[in-house]
Each structure stands twice: as structure tokens, then as C-alpha cells.
Amino acid sequence: MQRRTLATAFSALALLGLTSVPASAEDKPTVIRISFPGAGTGGRPLSGGSFPSNAHLFKEIDDEFKADGIRIEWKFFPGAGPALNESYANGLTDVAFGHGDLPLIVGRATGLKHRIVLSSSRFGSSYFVVPAGSTAKSIADLKGKRLATFKGTAGQLTLYRWLDKYGFSDKDFRVISLDNDSTKAALATNDIDGTNITPFDLQARGIARSILEIRDDPKITRPGTVWVGEEFEAKYPQIVQRIVTRLVKVAYWSTQEANREKELQAWATSGSQAYVDYKKDWESVSDLRTRINPLLDDYYVASLKNSIEETKKYKLIRKDVSIDGWIEPKYLNQALKELKLEDYWPQYDAEGKLKVDGRKLAARN
Amino acid sequence: MSASTDDASVFPPRGRGALPQPQLGALLDFARTGVGAVARRVGRAACGLILPAFVLAAWCSAAAHHWVPEQLLPAPASVWQSLRELWAAGDLQSHLGFSASRVAWSLAIGGSGGLLLGFGMGLSRTLRAYLYPSFNVAAQFPVLGWVPLLIIFAGIDEGLKISAISIAVVVPVTINTLKGIANIPPHLLEVSRVYRFSLAQVLWRVVLPAAAPSLFTGLRQAVMQAWLALVFVELLASSEGIGYLIVWGRQLSQPDLVVAGMVVIGAVGVLLDLALRWLESRVQRWRRAAF
Numbered sequence: 001m002q003r004r005t006l007a008t009a010f011s012a013l014a015l016l017g018l019t020s021v022p023a024s025a026e027d028k029p030t031v032i033r034i035s036f037p038g039a040g041t042g043g044r045p046l047s048g049g050s051f052p053s054n055a056h057l058f059k060e061i062d063d064e065f066k067a068d069g070i071r072i073e074w075k076f077f078p079g080a081g082p083a084l085n086e087s088y089a090n091g092l093t094d095v096a097f098g099h100g101d102l103p104l105i106v107g108r109a110t111g112l113k114h115r116i117v118l119s120s121s122r123f124g125s126s127y128f129v130v131p132a133g134s135t136a137k138s139i140a141d142l143k144g145k146r147l148a149t150f151k152g153t154a155g156q157l158t159l160y161r162w163l164d165k166y167g168f169s170d171k172d173f174r175v176i177s178l179d180n181d182s183t184k185a186a187l188a189t190n191d192i193d194g195t196n197i198t199p200f201d202l203q204a205r206g207i208a209r210s211i212l213e214i215r216d217d218p219k220i221t222r223p224g225t226v227w228v229g230e231e232f233e234a235k236y237p238q239i240v241q242r243i244v245t246r247l248v249k250v251a252y253w254s255t256q257e258a259n260r261e262k263e264l265q266a267w268a269t270s271g272s273q274a275y276v277d278y279k280k281d282w283e284s285v286s287d288l289r290t291r292i293n294p295l296l297d298d299y300y301v302a303s304l305k306n307s308i309e310e311t312k313k314y315k316l317i318r319k320d321v322s323i324d325g326w327i328e329p330k331y332l333n334q335a336l337k338e339l340k341l342e343d344y345w346p347q348y349d350a351e352g353k354l355k356v357d358g359r360k361l362a363a364r365n
Numbered sequence: 366m367s368a369s370t371d372d373a374s375v376f377p378p379r380g381r382g383a384l385p386q387p388q389l390g391a392l393l394d395f396a397r398t399g400v401g402a403v404a405r406r407v408g409r410a411a412c413g414l415i416l417p418a419f420v421l422a423a424w425c426s427a428a429a430h431h432w433v434p435e436q437l438l439p440a441p442a443s444v445w446q447s448l449r450e451l452w453a454a455g456d457l458q459s460h461l462g463f464s465a466s467r468v469a470w471s472l473a474i475g476g477s478g479g480l481l482l483g484f485g486m487g488l489s490r491t492l493r494a495y496l497y498p499s500f501n502v503a504a505q506f507p508v509l510g511w512v513p514l515l516i517i518f519a520g521i522d523e524g525l526k527i528s529a530i531s532i533a534v535v536v537p538v539t540i541n542t543l544k545g546i547a548n549i550p551p552h553l554l555e556v557s558r559v560y561r562f563s564l565a566q567v568l569w570r571v572v573l574p575a576a577a578p579s580l581f582t583g584l585r586q587a588v589m590q591a592w593l594a595l596v597f598v599e600l601l602a603s604s605e606g607i608g609y610l611i612v613w614g615r616q617l618s619q620p621d622l623v624v625a626g627m628v629v630i631g632a633v634g635v636l637l638d639l640a641l642r643w644l645e646s647r648v649q650r651w652r653r654a655a656f
Contacts, residue, residue: 082616089436089618103618110436110618146522148602152616176521176604177612186602191521316617 029236031071032243034061035093037084037100037153039076040270041181047076048267049278050121051254051292052097052226055247057266064246070239078179082152088112094232095243098224100154101307102316108326109317113230115328117244118294120224123216125281126158129199129208131190137211139166144173145193148186151177154222157310159196161220170314180272198281201274215284216291218352222303226294233328244331248294248339255288255345289358293345296329302350439621447621448628456610461629463605468591470527475534476587482535483542483583488572504536508594512601521602526595533594537586545579546572581645588637596630 036056040046047053055061062072075093077083081103087093089112098120099107107114130136136145139162149159160170178186178195186192187208202208214220226247228240254263264282268275285291301323308321336342346358421441427433428440451457482500486493508529519525549572557571599608607626614622 082618085436085618089434091434106618107436112436146604151613174604176602177616178602182602186521189516189520191602318619 027236028068028070028239029094029232030069031073032061032065032095032239033073033075033093034095034097035075035077035084035087036097037077037081037103038180038272039078041272043076043078044271045074045076046270047097048270048272050098050224051251051294052120052247053267053270054254054263055097055250057263057269058250060246060250061243064242080150080153080179082106085110085112088114088229094229096225096227098226100224101222101304102154102157102311103152104225104227105304105308105311105321106152106317109311109319109321114227114326115230115233116225116227116296116326117240117328118226118247118332119296119300120226120294121291122221122223122293122299123218123291124221125198125213125215125284126162126196126217126220127199127210127214128162128194128212129187129197129202129210130194131187131192132206132208133190134193134209136194139163139168139194139212142173142194143168146174146176146191148176148178148183148192148195150179150183151175154224155196156316157307157314158221160310160314162196162214165220198273198277200276200280204276218299218303218348222307223300225304241331241334245335245338248332248335248341251292251294252339252341252344255292257288260288287358287361289345294332295345295347296327296332297347298350298355299348299352301327303352436618437620439619439624443621444624444628447619448625451610451622451625457629460605460607460610461633464595464599464607467523467526467530467599467606468588468595471530471534471591471595472587474527475531475591476538476584478531479535479538479583479587480542480580483539484546486539487543487546487576500539504540508533508597512598525601526598526603529598530591530594533590534587537590538583541579541583541586542576545576545583548579549575577649578645581641581648585638585641585645588641589634592630592634592637 034056036047036053038047040048047056056074065072075087077087079086081100084093084096084099085103085107088096088107089110096114128139130142136142147159149155159175163169163172176192178192180197183192183195183197184202184207187195187197187202197208199208199210203210226244228243233240253259260282264278265275267273267278273281282288282291304323304327308323311317312320336344343356344359346354347356349355424438425441428435428438448457451460482496486496486500511529511532512525515525515528519528553571553575554567557567562570595606596608596611599606600612603609603612607629611623611626614620614626
């Protein structure tokens with residue numbers, strides 16, 4: 001009797017397995033699984049700080065596919081970029097809306113196959129922050145002390161670049177891995193001696209203070225990446241085009257000065273950074289197009305190559321990564337053409353210097 | 366050992382002409398003799414290897430056929446390779462060193478705390494009445510439950526790790542010490558009273574030897590608990606240790622590091638247990654001589 005129930009259970013499972021195999025030869029999926037490499041505070045399913053976040057926050061992608069009956073499944077990973085890699089390796093993600101350089105490269109090094117379709121963000125300021133009670137005035141004062149970064153994410157390489165810039169290496173410190181929420185808590189309890197985090201809210205609450213800041217240095221931070229799984233791209237190229245075009249449209253909207261307040265406030269709902277953090281962090285950005293820029297220009301390509309070199313230097317990958325066939329700009333070019341935005345964004349050279357200025361905008365006010 | 370007339374070693378079956386019935390019986394009897402016993406022990410040990418071999422085979426074919434993405438399940442060969450690389454680079458030794466020192470400190474602190482509590486409550490009914498109910502409640506919490514609370518008092522550094530592991534150690538040591546003392550046969554204590562033993566003599570000559578097996582059980586459990594708790598606390602805010610190696614491997618999508626870490630943890634656990642068993646048999650040699 002028992003054996004029979006077991007057999008029934010197994011055949012039911014097998015049937016389930018058979019029916020859940022996606023039907024092929026269809027030009028549209030029933031669901032698109034879009035992942036963000038992060039989550040709001042306490043795992044809130046929200047993201048902030050980039051135009052792909054706006055695409056989620058303002059339901060742009062959902063609207064795009066509503067008429068087709070395609071459902072968008074949004075995924076947010078408190079485990080950040082590395083967790084996004086695991087999700088994609090498990091076949092649970094189709095599109096990533098902004099992956100940091102380190103996890104992106106690590107994923108590729110382990111054999112994950114994706115195509116880079118546009119960039120999600122670039123530049124941005126970076127701050128070196130210590131607990132409010134700390135007497136440290138420079139990075140040298142923190143030698144041998146405990147620094148926190150979320151290992152495996154782009155933040156790790158950013159920290160290493162900071163240390164490198166001031167003539168140190170990660171071996172000169174005790175570098176521990178903490179996520180964003182834990183880093184804030186650890187600053188408050190003096191459990192870490194330094195970290196990179198946007199400091200304004202923490203400063204206002206008397207928890208931490210910034211001792212150094214680097215504003216929009218192309219050598220310290222690296223662009224984020226939007227990618228599409230190779231299989232998904234091969235199966236649904238038109239869908240990919242529609243996602244990219246809609247994203248570029250959102251990027252255009254996000255660069256409008258009139259929308260600045262609206263988007264900063266929307267980003268703050270994720271809680272991973274407070275409104276004041278975004279407000280002050282973006283104060284120095286007079287033209288939003290410098291940071292909100294989807295282009296895969298010389299700067300993007302050079303940055304990716306540099307990041308690969310660094311990843312190898314710090315022995316974070318074991319297999320070499322080639323960028324041949326990785327970047328697929330055709331969707332972006334098509335979108336720019338369709339939206340007549342080919343000359344809208346400024347282009348940068350490999351060093352991160354302005355190469356071709358963006359379209360002149362009508363004078364403000 | 367006695368040899369019966371149909372004992373195979375004494376009266377081996379003659380040639381092939383023998384009937385099948387007695388031959389089978391002879392074989393069965395043969396198994397009872399010395400050589401057979403050795404063979405049986407080997408056989409029993411081999412039985413223990415069947416399951417691991419099966420798992421290893423399943424793992425090999427799962428990796429070879431890519432049933433699970435290689436980013437999630439590494440091939441056994443790559444685990445072996447990273448173990449060797451870690452060893453060659455000295456990383457494995459240094460991580461193991463950090464973990465071992467954490468365990469050693471916790472065993473020293475938690476173990477002595479547990480012995481004190483156990484002896485105290487075992488020897489004094491008053492103390493037991495005051496402490497045991499609270500201890501019993503506290504013993505129910507898993508280490509995981511203590512961690513958020515401990516972070517408040519001990520921060521996230523070594524203090525947290527050692528106090529969390531110590532808590533994991535205190536419980537089995539206390540309970541087994543207590544049990545060992547409670548189970549001392551009353552007539553032994555009566556004899557000691559007859560001989561008018563001093564307290565020190567009672568402790569040294571009666572309580573300690575009689576409770577020793579239970580003390581060792583507690584110690585062995587404590588070492589296992591410490592080793593398990595260690596891995597858990599090293600997953601938090603560490604920059605070294607075997608647990609950290611596992612987290613690191615996961616963050617960098619290098620699952621071979623994760624499995625290598627697991628292999629090391631398993632191997633060290635077994636070694637520790639064997640070492641303690643050996644120590645136990647050495648210390649308690651008198652028991653065999655006595656009975």
C-alpha cells in the first residue's frame with residue numbers, strides 16, 4: 001500500500017516536471033524575471049539610485065508588457081550581486097537591472113552566459129566613513145583596524161581602489177564582510193573602524209562621519225550593467241528590444257531636471273539610503289546625464305577591462321574573462337535611434353574624460 | 366573461545382564432495398572464529414563506506430552530466446584541487462589555526478564553566494535548587510538565538526565568537542557532569558563515609574573516577590557542539606577561519622571552496638572525536654584493570 005502511494009507521488013512529481021518545462025517556439029514569454037542585485041533595508045523589495053530602479057518604481061516595464069499579458073516578476077536580493085549570480089545559475093533570472101562590476105565578472109568567470117545590453121549607472125561619489133567617536137583623520141590612522149565592505153559586490157573593489165590610491169593594500173587592514181544594514185549598525189556600535197558608505201543621514205544622526213570623499217572619479221567607481229540571459233535573448237529578441245527601448249526612455253525621463261525631486265524621493269522609499277543621502281550625493285551633479293547614462297561607450301568598455309584586470313590582480317577569479325561577444329550594443333543603438341536620442345548623452349573616452357558632449361539642452365529657468 | 370566439532374578452523378570441510386548442508390553450517394561457524402571476526406569487523410567498516418561511496422558516485426555523475434549548474438555544484442576533482450591549492454598556499458592551515466584557537470579558548474572557558482556548574486549543582490542540593498531551573502531554561506536556547514543578544518554585549522569581534530561557542534560548550538558539559546555525579550552508586554559514598562574520607566578524598570577517590578565516563582561524554586559532546594557553533598559564528602563578520610572560507614567561496618561563486626571547507630570541518634570533527642575517545646580509553650584504563 002505504502003509503496004503504491006510512493007509510486008503515485010513519484011509519477012505525480014514526474015508529471016509536474018514534464019508540464020513545467022516551458023513551451024518552446026513561442027515568440028513571447030508568459031513571465032519575465034527581472035532581478036536587482038540588492039534590496040531595500042530589511043530586505044524590502046525596492047531599489048534606488050539608478051534609472052532601472054525608476055523603471056520598477058514607476059511601473060514602466062509592467063506597463064510596457066501589460067497589453068501582451070506578460071507578467072513581470074521582480075526579484076530583489078539582500079545578498080546583492082553574488083546572490084543574483086546564484087539566481088541566474090539556477091535559471092531563475094532572465095534580466096539583471098544593474099549588476100556591479102565584481103559579481104558580473106565573477107559570474108562570467110564561472111561560466112554564466114549573458115549579454116550586456118546597456119549600462120545602468122556611472123561615476124558617483126564615494127566616501128570614507130568612520131564611527132562618530134573615532135579619532136581617525138586619514139586612512140593611515142586606520143591601519144591594522146577593521147574595515148567593512150560587502151565582499152563579492154562592487155563595493156569590495158571600490159574599497160580596494162581607495163586603499164590602493166592611498167598606498168595600502170587589503171592586507172594592511174582586517175577587512176570583514178557586512179551588508180549595508182549591518183554596516184550602519186556596526187558603525188553605531190563602534191564594531192568597525194571604517195567603511196565606504198553615503199554618510200549624510202548617519203552624520204545627521206551623530207552615528208558616523210566622513211573623513212574623505214572622492215567626487216565622481218571615473219577611476220574609483222565603475223559603471224553598473226544591465227544584462228540579458230543568452231538563452232532569453234536568443235529566444236525573445238523582440239522582447240529584449242522592447243525592454244531596452246523602454247529602459248532608455250526611462251533613462252531619458254530620469255535625466256530631466258524637472259524629475260529630480262520625484263526620483264530622489266522614490267529612491268528613498270527603499271530605505272537603503274535616506275532621502276538626505278541622495279539629495280546631498282546628487283547636489284554636485286548639475287547635469288543628471290553625467291551619472292544617468294546608458295551608453296556602452298569607450299569609458300564603459302575600458303572600465304570593464306580594468307575591472308577584469310583588478311579582479312585578477314586580487315585573485316578574485318581563477319579563470320580568465322574575455323569581453324569578446326559579451327557586449328551587445330545593437331539593442332541600445334536601435335533604441336537610441338528609435339527615440340532620436342543618439343546625440344543626447346555625453347560620451348567619455350577610456351580615461352573617463354569627456355569625448356563627445358551631449359546634446360545642448362534648452363537653457364533652464 | 367571454544368572449538369566445536371563442526372568448527373571450520375578445527376575440522377575444515379574435506380574436498381568438494383562434502384554435502385552443501387554441512388558446508389554452509391561450517392562457513393557460518395567459521396565466521397565466529399578469530400579470522401572470521403576480523404573479516405566481520407572489516408565488513409562492518411566497509412558497510413559504513415557504502416553510503417559515502419553512493420553519495421560520491423551520485424555527486425560525480427551529477428557534476429559530469431551537469432544536472433546541477435557548475436556554479437552551484439562543483440566537480441569532486443575541483444574540490445580536491447582547491448583543497449590542495451589551499452594547503453600549498455598555506456591558507457588552509459592559517460584558517461584552520463584561527464578556527465582551532467577559537468574552539469580552544471571556548472572549550473577552556475565554557476568547559477571550566479560547565480565543570481564548575483556541574484560539580485556545584487551535583488554536590489550541593491542548595492545550589493542545585495537555586496540554579497538548575499534557570500540553567501534548564503537557558504540550555505534550551507540554540508546558539509543562533511543567543512547571537513543577536515550577544516552582539517549587544519560582546520560586539521561582533523572575537524568576543525562574540527568565543528562567548529557564543531562557550532555557551533554551546535557549557536550546556537553539554539554541565540548536564541553530563543551533573544548526571545555523572547547524580548548516578549554515582551550510593552554504596553560507594555557509603556563506603557567512603559565508613560572510611561571517614563575527607564571531602565578532598567571523596568572527590569578525588571570516589572566522585573571523579575565514578576563520574577569520569579559521563580564527564581568524557583560531556584567533553585566529547587562539547588567539542589562537537591563547539592565545532593558546529595564555530596562554523597556558524599564564523600559566517601558572521603569574520604575575515605578568517607574555516608566558516609569564513611565557506612562564506613567567501615559563496616560570495617565569489619566558487620562552490621568548490623564551500624565544499625572544501627565542509628570536507629575540512631567534517632575531517633577535523635572526526636579527528637577530534639577519535640582523539641577524545643583515545644584519551645578517554647587511556648584515562649580510564651584502570652576501569653578495565655579493576656573489573
